[in-house]
Each structure stands twice: as structure tokens, then as C-alpha cells.
């Protein structure tokens with residue numbers, strides 16, 4: 001099959017044949033592509049137990065029912081479609097409209113940690129190939145349309161970043177950060193089969209999913225107001241389970257607050273409670289900041305020179321790959337316990353998934369080669385600077401805001417209008433929302449966002465009288481701008 005998918009830069013500037021991105025974005029977006037209500041009205045047979053409230057409860061998710069918004073139906077071709085060309089024309093117009101909606105949605109994206117600033121036009125020539133890296137990256141399978149040479153190059157780059165020699169590591173390009181976490185926890189469990197899994201309460205749900213999938217004993221550890229793991233609580237919980245080895249997830253950037261767990265303190269806590277290195281396994285979830293922290297001087301260093309077992313990172317986040325992917329690196333001595341020969345592949349199975357996206361390693365290879373360690377360092381500095389700028393703007397406008405020292409995730413008062421939240425694609429939890437400042441988030445975009453927030457905010461309160469809500473439980477009194485705290 002020959003695919004004719006065209007790649008263009010996300011901001012639309014690399015579209016030489018059509019009108020400018022700005023002109024396209026200015027046209028109204030057809031309804032089927034506009035941000036839609038996910039839920040319709042609840043049907044009467046849905047009980048309260050079946051409802052899951054999302055965020056502030058404006059949106060209801062109903063378990064056991066698919067709630068349909070809009071759908072582009074697939075219909076059977078007419079007998080004369082090939083002659084009239086009507087179907088081709090229809091599909092072309094659907095795709096053109098969809099493309100316009102993507103340009104518009106990309107322009108207003110702030111809440112998810114995806115770097116949308118890239119241009120992979122040079123890779124368009126490869127879209128016609130079904131590239132699949134099934135099996136082990138280091139053991140070539142019989143399927144020849146693969147990109148293992150790119151994959152291993154990317155893995156070497158990350159192993160060097162995290163200070164593990166070529167002959168000492170094993171790893172693979174995953175389908176996402178979640179897969180890296182599922183793999184990291186699985187390796188931990190294979191190394192320490194009766195280990196208890198420890199993870200802070202603010203850990204990404206994929207780690208809790210791993211505990212459920214592998215039926216592992218799970219201990220949730222409290223967090224500090226910053227979102228970091230609370231090592232005093234960690235110590236208590238370790239002492240309660242001293243007889244069993246510990247498998248610990250360390251967050252290199254939590255999802256909501258972008259908090260970086262103190263790896264050194266975690267290791268120290270394990271040692272102080274009598275856990276020797278053969279009785280603990282640490283997986284570092286660096287989905288978000290795994291690639292940023294190495295370039296921040298004051299950050300606790302993530303390195304295999306410390307007693308850690310694995311590190312994972314998402315490839316579509318800071319790196320800026322246009323398709324979900326990730327990188328997982330572990331010590332080679334751990335992987336044998338997991339590996340199984342698969343005769344028909346002529347390779348070995350040690351990954352979570354079977355077929356693996358062979359395009360993703362090429363995109364990663366391309367961008368790592370273009371930017372290099374120095375390029376990423378510059379981008380990290382820009383993101384941290386812009387995040388401070390955003391926090392300052394919000395606080396000057398009397399809006400509660402928090403920014404962890406090593407992070408580019410700015411947490412602030414949740415906007416009281418779901419249309420605004422959806423327009424800017426903000427990630428919200430309870431009373432707070434966040435913006436993750438990625439390389440594509442410019443000062444101009446932040447100004448545009450803050451101005452719109454300030455302009456709209458009075459409309460979310462009765463008679464336009466703004467009463468700043470207290471969110472000190474979420475971000476600390478020192479960051480809260482409510483009447484009682486008014487610290488910012």
C-alpha cells in the first residue's frame with residue numbers, strides 16, 4: 001500500500017502550495033472539527049455510580065456508555081464513484097478542513113507538554129513505507145523494512161546523556177511515556193519479584209495502572225505542596241514494609257505541578273532505612289522533564305552512576321516528535337529476565353508492545369542530530385525564562401500562580417469557563433490549571449493568553465466582581481492571591 005500522507009510543519013508555514021497558515025486559520029472551522037462537548041445529556045438509566053466527574057464537574061463522563069459527539073462516517077462507495085470522482089473530491093475537502101482545524105488548535109495550545117515547534121518536511125519521502133521495528137532493537141528480525149539503525153543511534157544518545165556505557169545498557173523506542181513506565185516497573189518486578197511498588201500520590205496514572213496490571217502491592221507516598229515526594233512519609237512507609245524489597249518510581253516532573261522528586265534524597269532514605277542496593281530498584285519517570293533536567297545546573301542529576309534501574313522519557317513532549325513515542329533505557333543485566341525468543345521473528349521479545357513504530361526513531365534521530373545537546377540546552381533555558389515571565393504576569397494581575405524552581409509548568413487558578421479552558425486546551429485538576437511552557441510557547445503567545453484571561457475573568461463572577469478563590473491547599477499560602485493570603 002502506498003500512503004500519500006503529507007508532512008508539514010505544525011504551524012503551517014511549510015505549506016508552499018496553499019494559502020498562508022494565518023489566512024487558513026482565520027476561516028471559520030466547520031462544526032465537526034471544532035472543540036466539541038464530549039458529553040451529551042445523561043440518559044435516565046444512568047445511575048450516579050456510573051458517572052465520573054471530570055474536573056470541576058461541568059463535564060460528565062459516563063462509564064459503560066460511549067458518548068458520541070461528532071463522527072465522520074465511513075460509507076460504502078457508490079458504483080460510479082471512480083468515474084465521477086465525487087468520493088475523492090469529498091475526502092479531499094474533509095482533509096483540507098481537518099488540516100485547517102489542526103492549524104487553529106495548534107495555535108491555541110498551552111496545557112499539554114508537547115513541543116509543537118518542528119519541521120520534518122525532509123522526512124515526507126519516508127511516509128510511503130511501512131516501517132516496523134518489531135522485536136529487540138539489537139537483534140534484527142526477518143522483517144527488513146525497519147529503522148533499527150536509527151533506533152540504536154537514538155538509544156546511544158540517551159544512554160550517553162544518562163551516563164551508561166554502550167555495552168552496559170539495553171533500551172528501545174516505545175510508543176509513549178506510559179509504555180516506558182509499564183516497562184520500567186515490569187523490569188523492577190522481574191528483578192525483585194516480591195517487591196512493593198512505592199509511588200507518590202502525584203505520580204502519573206500509568207504507574208498505578210502498572211501496579212494493577214501486574215497485581216503488585218502498591219504503597220502511595222504523600223507529597224509536599226510543591227508536588228514532590230515527601231521523603232519523611234516515604235521513610236515511614238518503608239519501615240512498615242521492611243521485610244520486602246522496594247520498587248520505587250521517582251518523578252522527573254510530575255504531571256500537574258511539574259515537580260521534580262529529589263532522587264538523591266530518595267536514595268538516601270532507602271539507605272537510611274536499611275535497604276541495600278540489591279533490595280531496591282528505582283525507575284525514573286522522566287516523561288516530561290527527563291530531557292530538560294540534564295540541562296538545568298541546579299537539578300538533581302539523573303544518571304546511571306547512581307543506583308537506578310531505568311529511565312523513561314516521552315519523545316513527543318520536549319523533543320517534539322509529531323507522533324507519540326518514548327525512550328526507555330535500563331541496565332543490560334536486568335533485561336535477560338524479561339527476554340523470550342520468538343522463532344517466527346528471528347528476534348527476541350523484551351518489549352511491552354509487539355509491532356513498534358519504525359518512523360518514530362527516524363524523527364527522533366533527525367531532531368537530535370539537528371539540535372544536539374547544545375540546542376536542547378538553549379531551548380530549556382528559554383522555556384524556564386518564559387515560564388517565569390508567565391508566572392510574573394499572572395501574579396501581577398492578582399491571579400494565584402506557582403512555579404517550581406526547576407520546572408516550566410506554571411500552575412494557577414482554574415479559569416471558571418470551560419469554553420476558555422477548551423480554547424487554550426488547559427489541563428485542569430480540581431481548583432487549579434496549568435500551562436506547560438514548551439519551546440513553541442513564545443512571549444507573544446503568553447501575552448495573548450494572559451490578556452484574554454484578564455479580559456474574560458470578571459465575566460466569570462457575579463456582577464463582574466472578581467473574588468479571587470483561595471487555592472492555598474494546592475499551591476501554598478505564599479503563592480495564593482486570595483483575600484486571606486494575598487501574598488503575591
Ligand SMILES: Cc1ncc(COP(=O)(O)O)c(C=O)c1O
Nearest residue numbers: 176177178204253254255287314
Ligand atoms: C509524569 C508523566 N509520566 C508519564 C506520562 C505518560 O506519558 P505519555 O502520554 O507519553 O504516555 C505523562 C504524561 O503526561 C506524565 O506527565
